[in-house]
Amino acid sequence: MSERPRSQDLTRRRALVAGAAVTATAGLGVQAVTAFAAGQPSSTGTSGHDHGGPESFDEVYLGRRIQGRPALGGHHHGFGYGVFIDGVELHVMRNADGSWISVVSHYEPVPSPLAVARAAVVQLQGAALVPFS
Amino acid sequence: MTVRKNQANLTAEEKRRLVAAFVALKRDGRYDAFVTTHNSFIMGDTDTGERTGHRSPSFLPWHRRFLIEFEQALQSVDSSVALPYWDWTTDRSPRSSLWAPDFLGGTGRSLDGRVMDGPFAAATGNWQITVRVDNRTYLRRELGNGGRELPTRAEVDSVLAMSTYDMAPWNSASDGFRNHLEGWRGVNLHNRVHVWVGGQMATGVSPNDPVFWMHHAYIDRLWAQWQRLHPRSGYLPLRGTPNVVDLDEPMKPWNDVRPADLLDHRTYYTFDTD
Numbered sequence: 396m397s398e399r400p401r402s403q404d405l406t407r408r409r410a411l412v413a414g415a416a417v418t419a420t421a422g423l424g425v426q427a428v429t430a431f432a433a434g435q436p437s438s439t440g441t442s443g444h445d446h447g448g449p450e451s452f453d454e455v456y457l458g459r460r461i462q463g464r465p466a467l468g469g470h471h472h473g474f475g476y477g478v479f480i481d482g483v484e485l486h487v488m489r490n491a492d493g494s495w496i497s498v499v500s501h502y503e504p505v506p507s508p509l510a511v512a513r514a515a516v517v518q519l520q521g522a523a524l525v526p527f528s
Numbered sequence: 529m530t531v532r533k534n535q536a537n538l539t540a541e542e543k544r545r546l547v548a549a550f551v552a553l554k555r556d557g558r559y560d561a562f563v564t565t566h567n568s569f570i571m572g573d574t575d576t577g578e579r580t581g582h583r584s585p586s587f588l589p590w591h592r593r594f595l596i597e598f599e600q601a602l603q604s605v606d607s608s609v610a611l612p613y614w615d616w617t618t619d620r621s622p623r624s625s626l627w628a629p630d631f632l633g634g635t636g637r638s639l640d641g642r643v644m645d646g647p648f649a650a651a652t653g654n655w656q657i658t659v660r661v662d663n664r665t666y667l668r669r670e671l672g673n674g675g676r677e678l679p680t681r682a683e684v685d686s687v688l689a690m691s692t693y694d695m696a697p698w699n700s701a702s703d704g705f706r707n708h709l710e711g712w713r714g715v716n717l718h719n720r721v722h723v724w725v726g727g728q729m730a731t732g733v734s735p736n737d738p739v740f741w742m743h744h745a746y747i748d749r750l751w752a753q754w755q756r757l758h759p760r761s762g763y764l765p766l767r768g769t770p771n772v773v774d775l776d777e778p779m780k781p782w783n784d785v786r787p788a789d790l791l792d793h794r795t796y797y798t799f800d801t802d
Contacts, residue, residue, distance in 0.1 A: 491576070524663075
């Protein structure tokens, strides 16, 4: 039950789009990382909110921009970590065993925030997230 | 007295009246209030903080109370209806009568997961998804998506055999009956069924799919079966547990009911097998 088998149709579509996404990401790479670094609040300085937490990420997956980064304040149940799809925050949560879920895929834990963002993109099938309150 | 029956044994007339009551609650806005409540607990319950509806000992009494409230709403529309339960160890195929057009309708189409038949299909105009986490307003399903299997009777029995109700740390990492039934550990019963149905059932707004209530009515019945198998085991923890609902503590959002008040389902309803 660890891997998520999909219908053959979706697998083919995903392979095609994933190919395109890899190309796009390669081109975007430097620019995306720079943009992300510039977006970091510099005032956090030595507050050290990264207690061995998950790595930040920023990539295009199946045509959607997915980002993960330490987040400050607010209602983040990802233990100070925020995940975004096309700029809209995805409600995520870390389980006691270190696995992750999101409001889009709530009953099936995956190993990391990157995996939870990718699972959400598959579930969304192109739909936009509604910002949660 | 309310009698909860196996959905497989409902008559055509019972199905028709139940569906009509669902649609009436949807139309007057009461249905969506239940979806909102569920999602706010899903998002608020955390393993290291306050936890009430999920990933905690009160998962079972919380859902029992939630279903009673929903069933009372249905009965305010039609006093003859009761919540049926879906025994997914027996009715384990997308071809089961549960998913026929005269009841819940079937799986979604492959293009976008949209349910195309039955009373809850978007095209009927009776079932718009308004409490949602993305912009899709139609009911979706992916029954058995990716070749997944529903739990078997043997897997259910292995969980019913666990004699301790729940254990510290009283969350998704716990050993014991509650967490194995909920599915965060072990063979995975409740969580896996949500994933098998797919669509909104796999999300925090899972009550958007009417099958939510029939799935939880069966989980609730498994709790009653567990109690009969282990008459000397009771709800835990008993007292003084931070962030967790002890036996005699009131539960949100009702604040006037404790797990202790909900241990005996026969106060509220019986099962066809009782």
